[in-house]
Amino acid sequence: MSQPVITVVGGGATAGLLTYNLANLAAAPVVVAVVNPSQPDNFFRGVAYQSVGDLNVPAANMSWSPEAPKALVESEAAQRPGPKDFVDRLVWGSALQEAVRDAVQNAVEGFDLQRVSGTATDYRREDRSHVVSIQGLDGHSHELRSAHVVLATGNPLPATLPGTEALGDLYFSNPWFGVQDYFASITQPTNIGVVGIGLSFEDLVKVAASNPNIHLVGFSRDGRRPTSHLLPGDDPQETAYQASSDFKKFLDRLSVWEPTQKAPELMEVFLLIRQEVKRAEKSGSNWRRVIDALRPISPAYFFSLSVEDKNRWYSLFDALWKVHRHRSPNASILESVGERVQTHKTEGLSFERDGDQVLVRWREQNQSQELHVDRLINATGPDLRLDRTQNKILQVLRQQGVIAPGPLGIGVNVDYDRRLLGADGRPQEGWSVLGPFIGGAFYETNAIPDIRWQALSAAFEILHSLNVPTQLTPQQAYEILRLQGITPHPTWLRRLKRRAL
Numbered sequence: 001m002s003q004p005v006i007t008v009v010g011g012g013a014t015a016g017l018l019t020y021n022l023a024n025l026a027a028a029p030v031v032v033a034v035v036n037p038s039q040p041d042n043f044f045r046g047v048a049y050q051s052v053g054d055l056n057v058p059a060a061n062m063s064w065s066p067e068a069p070k071a072l073v074e075s076e077a078a079q080r081p082g083p084k085d086f087v088d089r090l091v092w093g094s095a096l097q098e099a100v101r102d103a104v105q106n107a108v109e110g111f112d113l114q115r116v117s118g119t120a121t122d123y124r125r126e127d128r129s130h131v132v133s134i135q136g137l138d139g140h141s142h143e144l145r146s147a148h149v150v151l152a153t154g155n156p157l158p159a160t161l162p163g164t165e166a167l168g169d170l171y172f173s174n175p176w177f178g179v180q181d182y183f184a185s186i187t188q189p190t191n192i193g194v195v196g197i198g199l200s201f202e203d204l205v206k207v208a209a210s211n212p213n214i215h216l217v218g219f220s221r222d223g224r225r226p227t228s229h230l231l232p233g234d235d236p237q238e239t240a241y242q243a244s245s246d247f248k249k250f251l252d253r254l255s256v257w258e259p260t261q262k263a264p265e266l267m268e269v270f271l272l273i274r275q276e277v278k279r280a281e282k283s284g285s286n287w288r289r290v291i292d293a294l295r296p297i298s299p300a301y302f303f304s305l306s307v308e309d310k311n312r313w314y315s316l317f318d319a320l321w322k323v324h325r326h327r328s329p330n331a332s333i334l335e336s337v338g339e340r341v342q343t344h345k346t347e348g349l350s351f352e353r354d355g356d357q358v359l360v361r362w363r364e365q366n367q368s369q370e371l372h373v374d375r376l377i378n379a380t381g382p383d384l385r386l387d388r389t390q391n392k393i394l395q396v397l398r399q400q401g402v403i404a405p406g407p408l409g410i411g412v413n414v415d416y417d418r419r420l421l422g423a424d425g426r427p428q429e430g431w432s433v434l435g436p437f438i439g440g441a442f443y444e445t446n447a448i449p450d451i452r453w454q455a456l457s458a459a460f461e462i463l464h465s466l467n468v469p470t471q472l473t474p475q476q477a478y479e480i481l482r483l484q485g486i487t488p489h490p491t492w493l494r495r496l497k498r499r500a501l
Contacts, residue, residue: 003029003110004466007132007144009120009393010152011036012046014435014451016096017064018152019044019113021459023103027469029110033144035134040115044100046154047176049093053203054086054329058231061449062092064099066456066489067480071099084231086329108471116144120393123149123400130430132393148462151403151412151420151433153391155446159383161195163351167376170358175200175379179207182375186213193360193373194218197225197343200379202328209337216341217373219362222319223345226328230288241289247276254297254304255490259416263304266312291324299450299491302443303416310407313443325444344369351376382446384410384439402428406440414438417495418454430465432458442491453492460496 006022008015011034022032036043042050055062060083063071073083078095081087087095104113121141122133132144157174164171172179175194183204190213194201197218202225208214218225232238243251250264250272257263264272273294277287305313346362353359357372386405389395394412397403401423404413412433414420419427434454436446444450460477463470472480474496481488488497 003031003112004148004468005031005033005144005146006148006150006462006466007130007146008032008034008150008152009132010034010154010435011038011043011115012152012154013044013049013093013096013448014046014152014154014455015150016044016046016100017448017452017455018150018434018458020064020096020100020103021455022463023100023107023111023113025459025470025472026108026111026463027471028108029112030463030466030468031112031114031146033114033116033146035116035118035120035132035144037117037119037137039117039137043115044097045093048155049089049096051089051176051203052180053089053206055089055092056086056199056202056226056229056327056329057447057449058229058329059083059085059087062087064096064448064452066452066486067477069486075099084234122396123393123402128430147466148430148432150458150462151394151431151437152435153394153437155382155436156389156391157383158196158378158380159385159388161351161378161380164376164378167351167353167358170353170356170375172375172377175204175377179204179377183207183211183214186211189213189215190375191215191217191371191373193358193371193376194379195349195376196220196379196381197223198322198379198381199226199326199328200381202226204377204379205337205341208340212340214340216337217360217371218341218343219346219349219360220343221346223343224319224323225343226323226326227288229327229329230286232289235286237284238286239284241280241285241293242283243293244276244279247272247290247293251293251297254300257297257300257304257490259304261304263301266305266309269301270317287324288327295325295444295449296487296490298444299442303441303491307407314408382436384436386410386412398423402431406438408440410440411437412440414441416441418458418492432462434458450489450492453489457493457496 015034019032059072059081063069065071072078073081075095077098078087078091116134118134118136120132121135124131129145130149134144135141194204194216197220201218208216276290280290281287344364346364349362351358351360357374358376359372361370387409404423406413418438420431420433422428435451439445
């Protein structure tokens with residue numbers, strides 16, 4: 001009997017985390033074929049971890065393994081960073097690659113990782129097999145036949161900015177492609193416009209800090225930049241955070257929430273959070289600890305909201321949440337760049353090419369403004385709307401009804417157990433999806449601390465569905481976490497918990 005084949009579409013960090021867990025857990029031979037449009041030595045980095053720049057999460061929380069929280073700080077490949085260090089993205093990518101390599105080398109005999117350099121372009125179902133067509137980087141086409149397919153396509157490109165089509169080489173459609181090489185080439189004062197002032201903008205600020213010729217001008221509709229990190233212990237005056245009884249009840253309620261239950265009202269939760277922040281700061285703690293306490297239950301709560309309330313969340317709270325939840329490690333750097341970094345809260349932003357520059361026009365505080373910049377960068381973040389995807393296999397799967405848009409058209413539709421739902425609303429047998437494209441249902445799904453839990457759970461679920469025995473039972477996995485004082489993620493490990501307990 002031949003070993004089952006698992007096809008993973010996407011070869012970035014999400015695929016790396018899943019492969020790591022499959023290699024560690026499988027107790028019988030299995031083939032994992034990872035499809036990615038890059039050379040094999042670039043697999044498991046993804047776009048984000050091929051670029052220079054610090055992570056925005058401290059090393060203590062960037063392990064690739066929930067059951068080994070010190071994996072990164074003990075990694076030789078990462079040069080054993082301190083728990084509060086913000087590791088360089090390239091270094092973290094190399095450390096993950098090494099962790100996957102070690103896991104595969106130590107896996108059960110017969111475990112076979114195949115790196116397939118190419119793009120998934122088509123799909124069909126033959127009996128119980130999934131057949132994915134691959135266009136190789138060498139121009140040749142072939143097919144992968146498997147028992148299970150995982151969509152781990154990572155973050156897509158930002159949405160196209162209207163009016164940028166005519167900007168040509170003055171425009172970068174993605175802050176990850178070509179920007180750093182351009183920054184390194186700048187030898188005279190240069191104004192660079194950046195649309196979006198979130199964490200990608202903060203990455204650009206850090207690069208600009210090392211080149212005094214770079215002047216960044218950020219444009220944003222809400223005008224808010226990410227807050228800075230203040231880790232526990234950074235402020236000697238800060239007292240330990242203790243959740244109030246009402247807030248703890250709310251957290252406990254969401255940690256065991258089921259789709260059949262009614263969740264708290266959106267405005268009720270917003271007021272509760274505000275009240276808890278005020279109480280925490282009054283007691284000498286920090287508002288960041290309140291937001292941190294919400295992280296494990298925020299996917300469950302967002303899933304519980306109606307489509308109308310999800311829409312209200314995006315309208316009323318999305319920008320506010322992101323600048324407080326997604327924090328920058330660049331607080332000290334901001335002082336060094338001074339006036340070389342400016343931001344504007346804009347309305348009616350427009351662009352046109354004017355010779356060798358871009359003319360940017362906008363309204364700010366009811367006043368018309370304009371500015372010439374030498375280059376324009378789109379840093380608005382990944383565009384997860386399925387109807388605008390440029391990913392060929394996602395387009396094909398949607399046309400076939402295998403996948404459907406998630407709530408508000410964001411990502412793909414899944415149920416609370418993260419099972420892929422087709423156009424008919426029914427779970428698709430032999431399919432899994434991880435990472436950013438389940439964000440329509442769960443909101444926050446693309447940070448490594450979330451994806452590592454998803455990957456652990458998915459590895460168990462996939463192997464179980466294929467009748468592949470595992471090195472650990474769910475009960476043993478839970479016991480390992482318990483002995484280390486690690487609280488299993490209430491959403492991502494829900495199915496695993498049911499089998500374990």
